[in-house]
Amino acid sequence: MANYTNMDLLRFLLFEVHPVQSLFQYERYAHLDAEQAWMIIESAKLLADQEMFPYLKAMDESPAQYDGNGAVITHPQIKRIIRLAADQSWIGGAAKFEHGGMQLPEMIFNAGQHIFQAANNSVQGYLGLSTGSADLITSFGSAEQIATYVPKIYQGEWQGTMALTEPQAGSSLSDIVTSAKSVNEEYYLVKGQKIFISGGQHQAADNFIHLTLARIEGAPAGVKGISLFIIPKFRPEPDGSFVYNDVYCAGDFQKMGQKGYSTTHLSFGDNDNCRGYLVGEPHQGLKYMFQMMNGARISVGQCAASVAMAAYQASLQYCKERPQGRVPSEKDPLKSPTLIINHADVQRMLLTQKAITEGSLSLAMECNRLYDLVHATQGEEKANALLLLEILTPIVKTYASEQGSRSAALAIQTLGGYGFTTDFPVQQLYRDLKIMSLYEGTTGIQSLDLLGRKATMQNGKALSLLLTQIQETIALSNQDPDLKSYGIQLNKDINTFGKTLQHLLGYLQNSNPDRYLADATVFMEMAGLIVIGWQWLKMAVKAKALQQTQNPNKLMQDFYTGKIHTMEFYFKYEMPHIEACAQTLMNEKTLTNVKDFDCF
Numbered sequence: 001m002a003n004y005t006n007m008d009l010l011r012f013l014l015f016e017v018h019p020v021q022s023l024f025q026y027e028r029y030a031h032l033d034a035e036q037a038w039m040i041i042e043s044a045k046l047l048a049d050q051e052m053f054p055y056l057k058a059m060d061e062s063p064a065q066y067d068g069n070g071a072v073i074t075h076p077q078i079k080r081i082i083r084l085a086a087d088q089s090w091i092g093g094a095a096k097f098e099h100g101g102m103q104l105p106e107m108i109f110n111a112g113q114h115i116f117q118a119a120n121n122s123v124q125g126y127l128g129l130s131t132g133s134a135d136l137i138t139s140f141g142s143a144e145q146i147a148t149y150v151p152k153i154y155q156g157e158w159q160g161t162m163a164l165t166e167p168q169a170g171s172s173l174s175d176i177v178t179s180a181k182s183v184n185e186e187y188y189l190v191k192g193q194k195i196f197i198s199g200g201q202h203q204a205a206d207n208f209i210h211l212t213l214a215r216i217e218g219a220p221a222g223v224k225g226i227s228l229f230i231i232p233k234f235r236p237e238p239d240g241s242f243v244y245n246d247v248y249c250a251g252d253f254q255k256m257g258q259k260g261y262s263t264t265h266l267s268f269g270d271n272d273n274c275r276g277y278l279v280g281e282p283h284q285g286l287k288y289m290f291q292m293m294n295g296a297r298i299s300v301g302q303c304a305a306s307v308a309m310a311a312y313q314a315s316l317q318y319c320k321e322r323p324q325g326r327v328p329s330e331k332d333p334l335k336s337p338t339l340i341i342n343h344a345d346v347q348r349m350l351l352t353q354k355a356i357t358e359g360s361l362s363l364a365m366e367c368n369r370l371y372d373l374v375h376a377t378q379g380e381e382k383a384n385a386l387l388l389l390e391i392l393t394p395i396v397k398t399y400a401s402e403q404g405s406r407s408a409a410l411a412i413q414t415l416g417g418y419g420f421t422t423d424f425p426v427q428q429l430y431r432d433l434k435i436m437s438l439y440e441g442t443t444g445i446q447s448l449d450l451l452g453r454k455a456t457m458q459n460g461k462a463l464s465l466l467l468t469q470i471q472e473t474i475a476l477s478n479q480d481p482d483l484k485s486y487g488i489q490l491n492k493d494i495n496t497f498g499k500t501l502q503h504l505l506g507y508l509q510n511s512n513p514d515r516y517l518a519d520a521t522v523f524m525e526m527a528g529l530i531v532i533g534w535q536w537l538k539m540a541v542k543a544k545a546l547q548q549t550q551n552p553n554k555l556m557q558d559f560y561t562g563k564i565h566t567m568e569f570y571f572k573y574e575m576p577h578i579e580a581c582a583q584t585l586m587n588e589k590t591l592t593n594v595k596d597f598d599c600f
């Protein structure tokens with residue numbers, strides 16, 4: 001079987017770079033040890049090897065499709081996988097014991113999800129949505145709502161979804177118009193259209209629990225008037241029966257990628273009989289939904305890293321088997337062609353992919369660890385972990401998805417013409433990956449969030465915490481003569497980043513928010529380059545230390561050398577773009593904020 005991820009890398013990230021075992025000191029995770037944790041992750045690999053990866057291509061070739069009559073037909077394997085994954089706690093495993101979970105740290109749970117994402121990203125989408133919606137109900141729902149919906153979702157019988165987007169309200173959720181009319185204390189009558197709803201009413205689940213944003217009649221305009229509702233497709237009645245709840249699947253969207261994952265158009269209340277059950281307080285819906293969205297943003301970033309990883313693994317394998325041409329110093333045309341991995345340019349393409357995918361995965365693990373600290377700690381430690389997570393969330397989502405697409409394009413390029421054919425998976429992975437920079441907030445929206453909110457929140461405290469973390473890694477690198485110069489370079493880049501931000505803040509101080517945010521995406525690019533540079537330095541420091549202290553065998557020596565080599569590659573080939581971003585951001589000329597668009 002082809003490799004789609006690297007278990008040595010996963011082990012290195014989990015136990016060495018972002019030591020998960022340090023979480024076991026907290027009460028919430030005290031029931032675990034490292035050996036158990038690894039066994040759980042290996043069980044995910046087995047499941048993915050046997051049930052997910054073999055169906056990657058088939059799901060691309062037989063997309064989820066509307067049946068013309070209110071349902072979407074998915075590949076038959078989807079139903080089997082959802083049930084198998086549920087049985088092995090891969091939907092509710094991170095939930096608390098009291099909610100039927102295994103109380104796993106997100107680090108372990110999401111290491112398993114990474115394997116699924118790399119093996120078959122369509123399949124993992126269904127699981128992730130159910131996890132996110134059940135978690136949302138446990139966080140903000142009533143005891144009755146938790147008891148009614150959560151166990152069935154965790155058991156894989158019911159599918160959870162998030163229903164936010166409407167035809168006129170995509171990026172701008174403040175414009176949603178789906179309405180909710182109060183009927184009695186028990187329920188509201190909901191009416192409206194939701195589009196692009198992933199995992200919507202397909203035949204692989206018995207019921208659908210749509211976590212839906214709607215506006216209660218008379219609510220204030222904008223985001224302050226949005227409430228969150230549980231809207232089941234079949235609503236449970238007090239006598240134990242189920243009644244169709246007037247949620248109709250009116251069609252689906254056929255897509256360029258993630259074809260196994262259903263994307264639906266849902267119509268609520270065509271017959272004025274769609275009951276929505278309010279979650280928490282009225283008008284707090286967007287705030288609650290942000291819990292699911294933030295989790296989903298990290299998950300999308302991780303998914304992008306994972307899909308790009310699968311493409312990298314496929315291209316690496318190909319390069320070790322494909323002979324073509326000779327290296328420039330070989331002048332004898334009668335000599336057998338060399339393997340393409342021996343060509344410098346092919347190595348450049350492979351190293352770029354490795355730098356992007358492993359760097360992104362490391363950042364996703366950093367976020368998962370922060371998420372766990374938020375749940376396991378108290379006081380200042382918790383508050384700081386939350387702030388760090390807040391600032392890293394748009395970065396992991398955006399870097400991994402934008403650079404992941406570039407990485408998967410390089411995977412195709414590495415294979416030459418064969419990369420463009422359906423004989424190899426890289427073209428599918430490239431298509432699958434593209435959605436990651438679009439849903440859960442586009443790159444443009446994430447960038448506005450980073451520069452417009454996160455960079456300045458609490459007087460820049462989140463950013464300053466992040467820079468302190470980076471400085472700690474730089475301090476460690478200073479102790480090693482081979483790594484010191486990279487720490488110095490990263491420090492210089494941080495200074496450039498700080499000066500650039502100060503320059504942009506000048507626009508804000510001059511009451512020009514439009515100009516301040518006009519190049520937010522370039523600012524995001526710069527932030528992403530720095531944060532991934534930090535991750536690579538972190539990995540290199542650890543790899544160097546382990547080489548010196550653990551007396552590793554040849555295989556692991558090479559593994560650690562590979563980490564240091566890739567860090568050096570990243571600093572030589574990727575980090576110089578930081579300076580270019582700074583130049584663009586400091587350039588006073590305004591070209592993208594013109595009022596007259598005749599120039600297009």
Ligand SMILES: Cc1cc2nc3c(=O)[nH]c(=O)nc-3n(C[C@H](O)[C@H](O)[C@H](O)COP(=O)(O)OP(=O)(O)OC[C@H]3O[C@@H](n4cnc5c(N)ncnc54)[C@H](O)[C@@H]3O)c2cc1C
Nearest residue numbers: 162163164165170171196197198263439440441442444445
């Ligand atoms: C396959 C798929 C699955 C999806 N799954 C779900 C789901 O499960 N649930 C759900 O609720 N939604 C889902 N969505 C919807 C998705 O979240 C939206 O498509 C996305 O948020 C963008 O909204 P839009 O498509 O309306 O684009 P628009 O909002 O119209 O954006 C178009 C372009 O304009 C830019 N833009 C918009 N506003 C601004 C601004 N203020 N400043 C700068 N640039 C801006 C955007 O960055 C983008 O490049 C899914 C979409 C797809 C395609």
